[in-house]
Amino acid sequence: CPGPGVPPVPGVPPVPVEPAAPMDLDVDYERPNVETIKCVVVGDNAVGKTRLICARACNATLSQYQLLATHVPTVWAIDQYRVCQEVLERSRDVVDEVSVSLRLWDTFGDHHKDRRFAYGRSDVVVLCFSLANPNSLRHVKTMWYPEIKHFCPRTPIVLVGCQLDLRYADLEAVNRARRPLAKPIKPTDILPPERGHEVAKELGVPYYETxxxxxxxxxxxxxxxxxxxxxxxxxLQFWKSHLKKMQRPLLQAPFLPP
Structure with missing residues (x-):
């Protein structure tokens, strides 16, 4: 199930694909002791939300050049769980001995978009910013956190700094590889780990980098x-004995650059 947003190769005709037979999306809801989790992913445009979702849902891997040269605003479709068996299988996991089915909801990063439908019945919100874009971190506090608290005030939030590889990259080479008219990344744009941790502490949420x-x-x-x-x-569901072993969010081991 290829990730969205990657343009077709010029001169190569697309390979026709037989449509998959519809699957029963409720199958995981009916399995005993399987916790289905709706995880909404939000953040500014071009911070890496959809790529992060595709990495988890489809095991999609891309080179830094592909990520820099092929970005178009896109949203990963929730229908993938219905039409792609691989995505449905990868949604299933076991965390702290609890069986789960993780349903990821992508969103547009435009500030004027209405996302209230996406937030509905959410179990957790992953709030993303780019570690190479200070404005996207500022918008975490000025725009995204207030919006989340407005539409789903009791839903837990996880703060995520995306595009960690750019912290250690050759920025001159990165800027040459970026698509035309893209704003160059300056060394002063790169955010150190402390900035993300400070905002996370201020908001009272766990923080991870990817x-x-x-x-x-x-x-x-x-x-x-x-x-x-x-x-x-x-x-809320204290009678569920299988949730007793669930741990609180853990600390992240530091990234060791190559």
Whole structure:
């Protein structure tokens, strides 16, 4: 199930694909002791939300050049759980001995978009910013956090710094590879770990950093988003004995650059 947003190769005709037979999306809801979790992913445009979702849902991997040269605003479709068997299988996991089915909801990053439908019945919100874009971190506090608290005030939040590989990259080479008219990344744009931790502490939420290029932090983000969701659910559904072993979100091991 290829990730969206990657243009077709010029001159190569698309391969026709037989449509998959519709699957019963409610199958996980009916399995005993399987916790289905709706995880909404929000943040500014071009911070890496959809790439992060595709890395978890489809095991999609891309080089830094592909990420820099092919970005178009896009949203990963929730219908993938209905039409793609691989995505449905990868949604299933076991965290702290609890069986879960993780349903990821992508969103547009435009500030004027109405996202109230996406927030509805959410179990956890993953709030993303780019570690190479200070404005996207400022918008976490001025726009995204207030919006989340307005539409789902009791839903736990996990803060995620995306594009960690750019912190250690050759920025001159990165800027040459970026699509035309893209704003160059300056050394002063790169955010140190302390900035993300400070904002997370101020908001009272756990913080993680990720790189789709290096395949770092993806499991950390979503395993701990699951933990945050199920800790919250345990308070409301205290009779569920299988949730007693669920831990609170864990600290992340530091990234060791190559």
């Amino acid at each position: 790189s789709v290029v290096a395949q770092f932090g993806i499991k950390d983000v979503f395993d701990n988003a699951i933990r945050a969701a199920l800790i919250s659910r345990r308070h």
